[in-house]
Amino acid sequence: MDSRSVNGRGKNNSKNIFSKKLVCGHCGKGYIKSSLSKNGRRYVFYACGQRRRLGTCQNKSIMLSRLESFIKPYCDGKLHEILNSKKTDLIKWIGYSISLLEDKLNRVDYNKQALRTRITEIEAIVDTLIQQLIESSEQVKKAISRKIEQLEDERSKLETDLHSYDVVKIKAEINKLNETIHNINKSSTQKVFSIEEILLFVESITIDNEDLKIEFNFDKILPGQATVKDTLTDLLDKFKSASDEYKSVLDQM
Numbered sequence: 001m002d003s004r005s006v007n008g009r010g011k012n013n014s015k016n017i018f019s020k021k022l023v024c025g026h027c028g029k030g031y032i033k034s035s036l037s038k039n040g041r042r043y044v045f046y047a048c049g050q051r052r053r054l055g056t057c058q059n060k061s062i063m064l065s066r067l068e069s070f071i072k073p074y075c076d077g078k079l080h081e082i083l084n085s086k087k088t089d090l091i092k093w094i095g096y097s098i099s100l101l102e103d104k105l106n107r108v109d110y111n112k113q114a115l116r117t118r119i120t121e122i123e124a125i126v127d128t129l130i131q132q133l134i135e136s137s138e139q140v141k142k143a144i145s146r147k148i149e150q151l152e153d154e155r156s157k158l159e160t161d162l163h164s165y166d167v168v169k170i171k172a173e174i175n176k177l178n179e180t181i182h183n184i185n186k187s188s189t190q191k192v193f194s195i196e197e198i199l200l201f202v203e204s205i206t207i208d209n210e211d212l213k214i215e216f217n218f219d220k221i222l223p224g225q226a227t228v229k230d231t232l233t234d235l236l237d238k239f240k241s242a243s244d245e246y247k248s249v250l251d252q253m
C-alpha cells in the first residue's frame, strides 16, 4: 500500500542507488531498474533481470518507494544499533587476544625453555633411530623412517613456536591491538544515516515476492575484524598445542 507514490523528482530517480544490491530470491539474478508513466505520473520499480529478458522467472517486481520505506528504519537508528553491538563484540574479542598475548609474554622464558628441552629430546631420539636404521631389516626400516619423519615434523613446529616467543614482536602486537580498540571506540558515533550511506554497508537485499531480506557487510567499516579473529584463532591454536603437546614436558620441569 505504500508502493503507489513515488516522489515526483523525475530526474533524481535516474540515480540508481539500489543497483547491484537487489537479488532475485527465485533465480538469483540481479534486479534491474525500470519505470513506467501512468496518468502523468512516473513510477520507478525494479524487476528481476531474468524475468525481463527471458520471462523464465515469476518473482514479482518491487516499487522504489517500497524499498525506501524498507530501508528507512535502518536510517533512523537500526544500523547504529547493529554497528554498536558489532563494536562491543569486536572489542571483547580484541581484549581477549590481548590477555592471551600478555599471558604469553609472562611465560616467554619458561615456555622457551620447555620448547628447547623438547627439541633436544627429539634430536636425541632421532639420532638413536638413525643408528637403528642402519642395522634393521627393510620392513623395520620403513617404520623407523616414518617415525623419524613424524619427529622432524614435530621439531619444525616447535622451532616455529620458539620463534614466536619474541618479546619485541609480542609487545608490538599488543600495542597494535590496543590501538585498534582505541580506533574502534573513536570511530563514528553517527546515529542517523542517509539511504545512500546505508547502502554502502549493504551486501544484498534479496527479494522473494513480498518479502525482503537485507544482508550487511561490515568489513568495510570495521576493518580488521577478520584479522582479529584470525589472530585469536591462531593464538588459541598455539596455546592448545602448547598445553596438549608440551604439557608433559612442562610437568617434568
Ligand SMILES: [Zn+2]
Binding pocket: 024, 025, 026, 027, 028, 029, 048, 049, 050, 051, 057, 058, 059
Ligand atoms: Zn528471478
